[in-house]
Amino acid sequence: MNRRLTPLLLPALLAACGDKPPAGWTGYAEAEPVYIAAPVAGRLATLAVRSGENVAAGQALFELDATPEIAADAEARARAQSAQAQAQDADKGRRAPELAVTRAQLDQARAAARLASIDLTRQQDLRAQGFVAPARVDDAATALAQARARVAELEAALDVGRLPARSDARDAARALAEAAQSSRAQTAWRVEQARQAAPMAARVQDVFLRPGEWVAAGQPVLALLPPANRKARFYVPQSAVGGLTLDAPVNLHCDGCGAA
Structure with a gap:
């Protein structure tokens, strides 16, 4: 912890004790600044305070240029929305227009199968009368078998289209959505961390950087000195300790400081 020390002279203590005050006791003032830094790097865009200024808790201190982070946030938000949509889509079957196309194809296949069945019956009758060769009957039977296979294929496709994605595909889509949301966060x-505010009421002790300068992650931009972090330490002779009482007023003097 960095501290600042200032020599002090304490000329008067406890006049109520009735004794003549000593000429003074030496000591020092001790300050423990709080260094304010951002956990991210960037160019210092705004400095809202000056050295020596008093600030309230929550008051804005400085802001880094967050243009790259804002762009990355927008990209992450778009990825999260896309991944969430994919995860929701995986929980559903095919869309209604897609199912409608499959139903239309199935209707066509069933109609073709009916025609193939009629043609096979006709070819069988003609063969029985000796008007066509056996090969014509075989061709008609093959056409009917193919038409029925097409019907079965489209019926299965329609059933599958009503189902959601497989469980592993749904799990993968949800994991992708969660990862995208984490990146977004x-x-x-x-x-948010590019903007820093005062964590407590304090005095701006020092300002280390100016707008336009590059700030490394964790590099202090300024130092605050809260009232509780200012202390005076002095040394009292053993012979005078018995004459002191708690909460008695103390006059402090230092070169260039004036009375405190």
Whole structure:
């Protein structure tokens, strides 16, 4: 912890004790600044305070240029939305227009199968009368078998189209959506961390950087000095300790500081 020390002279203590105050006791003032940094890197875009200024808790201190993070956040948001849509789509069957196309194809296949059945019956009758060769009957039977196979294929496709995706495909889609959402949360956090505010009421002790300068991740931009972090330490002779009481006023003096 970095501290600042200032020599002090304490000339008067506890006049109520009735003794003549000593000429003074030496000591030092101790300051423990709080260094404010952003956990992300970037160019310092805005510095909202000056050295020596008092700030309230929550008051804006500085902001880094978050243009890259904002762009990454927009991209991550789009990926998350796309992945979520894919995950929801995996829980559904095929869309109604796609099923309608399959139904139309199935109707055509059934009609073709009926015609093939009629043609086979006709060819069998003609063969029985000796008007056609056996090969014509065989061709008609083959055409009917193919038509029926096409009907079965489309019926199966229609049944499958009503089902959601396989469980492993749904799990993969959900995992992708969760990963995209996590990436979105990370980029949103980086955008938020580019703006830093005072964690407590304090005095701006030092400002280390100016707008336009590059700030590394974790590099302090300024230092705050809360009232509780300012202390005076001095040394009292053993012979004078018995004359002191708690909460008694103390006058502090230091070169260039004036009375405190």
